[in-house]
Amino acid sequence: MQMTYLQAIGDALKEEMRRDDKILIFGEDVAEFGNIFGVTRGMLEEFGPQRVRNTSISETAIIGAALGAAVTGLRPVAELMYADFTMVAFSELFHCVPKWRFMNGAEYKMPLVVRCAMGSSFGAGSEHSNCVESLFMHSPGMTIICPTTPYDAKGLLKSAIRSDNPILFCEHKQLYQTKGDVPEGDYTIPIGVADIKRPGKDVTVIAVGLMVRRALEAAEMLEKEGISVEVIDPRTLVPFDKETVFNSIRKTHHVVIAEESNKTAGIGAELAAMIQEEMYDELDGPISRVAALDIPMPYNITLEKHVIPDAAKIAQAVRAQVERWK
Amino acid sequence: MSFELVMPRAGLTMVEGTISSWLVAEGAAVKKGDPIMEFENEKNTIEFNSTGDGILHITAQEGDVVAVGAPIGLLAEDQAEYDALCIAPAAAAPAPVEAPAAVSEAPAVAVVQETAAADTGRVRATGLAKKIARQKGVDLAKVQGTGPNRRIIAQDVLDYLEAQKNIPAAAPAAAVADDVVTEIQMTGIRKAIAKNMYASLQEMAQCTAAVEVDVTELLAYRQKLVDNQEYLGCKVTVNDLLAMATVKMLQKHPTANATFDGKTLFVHSAVNLSVAVAAEVGLMVPVVKNCERMSLVQLHNAMTDVAIRARDQKLKGGEQAGGTFTISNVGMFPIDWSTPIINPPQVAILGFGRAVKKPAVVGDEVKVRSMMHVFLTFDHRVFDGLEVGRILADMQKLLENPELITV
Numbered sequence: 001m002q003m004t005y006l007q008a009i010g011d012a013l014k015e016e017m018r019r020d021d022k023i024l025i026f027g028e029d030v031a032e033f034g035n036i037f038g039v040t041r042g043m044l045e046e047f048g049p050q051r052v053r054n055t056s057i058s059e060t061a062i063i064g065a066a067l068g069a070a071v072t073g074l075r076p077v078a079e080l081m082y083a084d085f086t087m088v089a090f091s092e093l094f095h096c097v098p099k100w101r102f103m104n105g106a107e108y109k110m111p112l113v114v115r116c117a118m119g120s121s122f123g124a125g126s127e128h129s130n131c132v133e134s135l136f137m138h139s140p141g142m143t144i145i146c147p148t149t150p151y152d153a154k155g156l157l158k159s160a161i162r163s164d165n166p167i168l169f170c171e172h173k174q175l176y177q178t179k180g181d182v183p184e185g186d187y188t189i190p191i192g193v194a195d196i197k198r199p200g201k202d203v204t205v206i207a208v209g210l211m212v213r214r215a216l217e218a219a220e221m222l223e224k225e226g227i228s229v230e231v232i233d234p235r236t237l238v239p240f241d242k243e244t245v246f247n248s249i250r251k252t253h254h255v256v257i258a259e260e261s262n263k264t265a266g267i268g269a270e271l272a273a274m275i276q277e278e279m280y281d282e283l284d285g286p287i288s289r290v291a292a293l294d295i296p297m298p299y300n301i302t303l304e305k306h307v308i309p310d311a312a313k314i315a316q317a318v319r320a321q322v323e324r325w326k
Numbered sequence: 327m328s329f330e331l332v333m334p335r336a337g338l339t340m341v342e343g344t345i346s347s348w349l350v351a352e353g354a355a356v357k358k359g360d361p362i363m364e365f366e367n368e369k370n371t372i373e374f375n376s377t378g379d380g381i382l383h384i385t386a387q388e389g390d391v392v393a394v395g396a397p398i399g400l401l402a403e404d405q406a407e408y409d410a411l412c413i414a415p416a417a418a419a420p421a422p423v424e425a426p427a428a429v430s431e432a433p434a435v436a437v438v439q440e441t442a443a444a445d446t447g448r449v450r451a452t453g454l455a456k457k458i459a460r461q462k463g464v465d466l467a468k469v470q471g472t473g474p475n476r477r478i479i480a481q482d483v484l485d486y487l488e489a490q491k492n493i494p495a496a497a498p499a500a501a502v503a504d505d506v507v508t509e510i511q512m513t514g515i516r517k518a519i520a521k522n523m524y525a526s527l528q529e530m531a532q533c534t535a536a537v538e539v540d541v542t543e544l545l546a547y548r549q550k551l552v553d554n555q556e557y558l559g560c561k562v563t564v565n566d567l568l569a570m571a572t573v574k575m576l577q578k579h580p581t582a583n584a585t586f587d588g589k590t591l592f593v594h595s596a597v598n599l600s601v602a603v604a605a606e607v608g609l610m611v612p613v614v615k616n617c618e619r620m621s622l623v624q625l626h627n628a629m630t631d632v633a634i635r636a637r638d639q640k641l642k643g644g645e646q647a648g649g650t651f652t653i654s655n656v657g658m659f660p661i662d663w664s665t666p667i668i669n670p671p672q673v674a675i676l677g678f679g680r681a682v683k684k685p686a687v688v689g690d691e692v693k694v695r696s697m698m699h700v701f702l703t704f705d706h707r708v709f710d711g712l713e714v715g716r717i718l719a720d721m722q723k724l725l726e727n728p729e730l731i732t733v
Contacts, residue, residue: 253454253480280453284480285473324472324479 001184006176008150009115010039012157013077015186017047020075023161026053027062027079027115036081037117037176059088063114067097070112070166077161083118083132083170097166098141109164113157118146119210119260120308121173126296129304131209131261133237136168137270143191144237146170148212150180152235155189163191172209194241196248200230203254203318206245207231208267210308211258211290217311222318229318237267245271246279253284254321258314263291288317328411329378329401333365333392340367344391345398349373352384353408356401363398376401381408451478458483515608526670529588534665535711536701537718539725540688541681545696547728551622558623565655566626568678571724571731572653573597573617573625579717583650585671586708600649600669601629603636610636611669613649622732657681663699674704676721700725 003011017023025040025047031054034041044052055062059080066078080086086093093114101110120129136142143165147153153171160167197212198219207215212233219229230248234240249255255275257268268289275287290309298304333343343365350362356376363374376382380401386392402408449466451459455478459466466478469486473479512520526532544567551562576583576597584593597617603610612632617625635641652675654666662679669675679699686695700721704714724730 281457282454284452284454285477320474323474325474325476 001182002179003150003182004176005147005150005153005171005178005180006037006039008154008180008182009157009171010041010043011182012154012161013040014043014046016158016161017043017051020161021051022073023075023077024051024053024069025077025079026055026066028055028057028081030054030079035079037173039176040079059085060092063089063092063097066112066114067092067100067110067166070110071100071108075111075161077113077115080114080116082128083116084127084130086114086116086132086136086168093136093142093168094139098136098139101165102141110166111161111164112166113160113163113169114167115169115171117173117176118170119172119174120297120304123299123301123304124173124297125299129297131170131259133168133170133208134261134266134270137238137267141166142238143167144170145191145235146172146209146237147235148172148175148197148209148233150178150182152189152195152233154182155187156191156235158186159188159191162188167191170209174210175213178213189235192236192239192241194232194234194236194244196230196244197233198229198231200228200252202228202252203256203321204230204232204245204248204252205256205258205314205318206271207233207258207314208237208260210260211314214309214311215258215314218314218318221311221315225319227318227322240271240274242274242278245275246282249275249279249282253282254318255283255287256290256314256317256321257287258290258309258317259292260308261292262294263289264294266291285321288321290314290317327403328383328407329380329403330397331374331377331399331401332397333386333394334374335394336365336367336370336372340394342391342393343367343372345386345388346371347388348384350382352382354382356380356382365392374398381405383408383411449478450475451483452480454480455483462487515610519608522670523667526667529670530668531706532665532668532703533706534701534703535714535718536663536699537722539698539700539722540686540695541698541725542696544725544728545681560623560626560630562622562626564657564681565678566622566629567728567731568655568725569599569601569617569629569653570622570625571721571728572651572676573599573620574724574731575717575720576651577618578720579713581709581713582674582704582717584673584708585650586673586705587671591673591708594650596650598648598650600646600652600672601632602652602654602666603633605637605639607639610641610646611649611652612636612641612645613647615648651676653678657698663701665701666703668703668705673708674702674717677701677703698725 013025025043029036030040031044031052040052062078062080066076069076097110097112101108118131133144133146136144145156145160145167147156157169160169198216200219205215212231215231219231222229230252232245232248257271259267261267268291272287272289276283290313293307295307297307346364346366348363350356356362357379358376360376361373362376362382364371365374378401380403383400383402385400386398392398400411402411450471451466452473458480464483464486469478469482471478472482548562548564548567551558555561580593583597584591596615598613598615599617600611600613603612614628614632620628632645649669649672651672652669654675655678656664657678657680660680664677666675666677681696681698683694684697685692686697688695700718702714702717
């Protein structure tokens, strides 16, 4: 069945809430308004104000309440609207949510999902366009999921809600209206398993979030030039599916990492470092990173487009991987 | 900003010029219009006038063939910029015209000539290329890099291997049996000997000294022992007597009965004699231990035992180890003397040549005597001519007065 990414997320939430009445949703404008993108539309009517609650505009309070609910037996799905607002609750999200399970022993569960909308969305500017995954990759204990298709979004959100570990679930704003095939009925996708979105043999492109689509576009262009690109979508950044990536590198020996966030100390920095440590003898050249320019995101759409990698930039990085000295 | 000087086009047909000489020195301040260089094209020698002002940094040297328009030097605005130019990598390196030509003449798979190592002395290769090279035993210095920055990539190593495969295949077709080369791989004993001998000459300061000894008496003494072989239970050889004499000598010269690791000299009380045995498979050097405790007959028996087993390749593990001194007797061959190579970590080796009847001066008369050369190669790091002279003097005394050997 064809549906949008947004519908797939909404369906996952509804189906899980029907299955388990310990699951509740709260965040800014999630009740009557049904979330600014429409993800939770109709849920207040179906599940009532006890389980679908609007909060004040205080991210600290949202996450503080959510983690309290999680450790005392409920299964909250908190929503932070824009991923940028995780910064307002940074202490809770960086210290308490990921670390408390380690700090307090095995009986202390943290079945908390924090949903947020991330990435650029045509002129949202430097405080509403961020991708924050790399910040939380630095805090051990946080599971980080960033689905890129309706199928992945639904299956992974269900797994996230059923997990007893804290999860940061990053939804890309530009993907909400994209469509894809989603099977009827209940299914889950395991956390920590990457997906090869396109098989290829010359260069491995590890693409995150919106960059998966752009990498696929680039692969399409490069195929005409005789370069075969394998596009891997990690889907889960933490825990990271090394095996799928390593198997791909054993085949291609070339790696490009494409991400939407800033290059310095980003996802690509971590992955490239890890890959060269563990796969040095399989690499036939340096790993390259394609990422946003290291500047605050301009609100001007033309400039924004220039800052974020597009298919052409990814393609250029791939070509450079297989280029020969002339 | 530095100013680039390029090879000018002197004449419509000129495509390249050869730099004959620089008229000013590297680092000189030049002005626009100054004659600073002379070059040749197909027709003439032409003076090159500076096209700018500044401090000259030469990038194309005398004799270089430079394409028209390619850089020959840079002019720096000031001293600081000049210093920076001198340490910077030659971004504006001359573009000698030969290089592209050589590439076009090279086979599809270029094998050697210009390597990644050539530019910097360091081989640049990817992890995967290094892994394959390691697995296939390829010397990366011989592989041409075609990756970014001329880095050697995996495909370069594979191309090199492919090209190597083709070379022996092509050779027999071209040459019809003027020379048939048989490849004999250095394996087993031969390989071990090669390594040991090479290491020996690499590591030590070896020097050989020789003395000619009158062995007439020695041969007579030996004949007497042979005459009594039933009583002795064995037929004593000249070699037995030479070995016994060596043992006697070593007891007087303990620094020769030693091993050396480059820092410490280990002087041994036991004389463990390494005896060079020429076997078909190669030189064997079994060790006869504690010779200092043996009578001549015991020494004979021990040496005969190891010599036979060495020839038959029946030496046990460790029987060639632990020697403190080596003797090498080449007297069965028409060899008067040689310069034997020390068996490391020992510090000396004593050789014996053939015994030859020749005129010799005895007293003031010329007589026919049996003469033999005794030659000692010693590690000059360990001892000097003084000790060597004494060793050879004692050997001479022992061999010329053979009754001393068995005392």
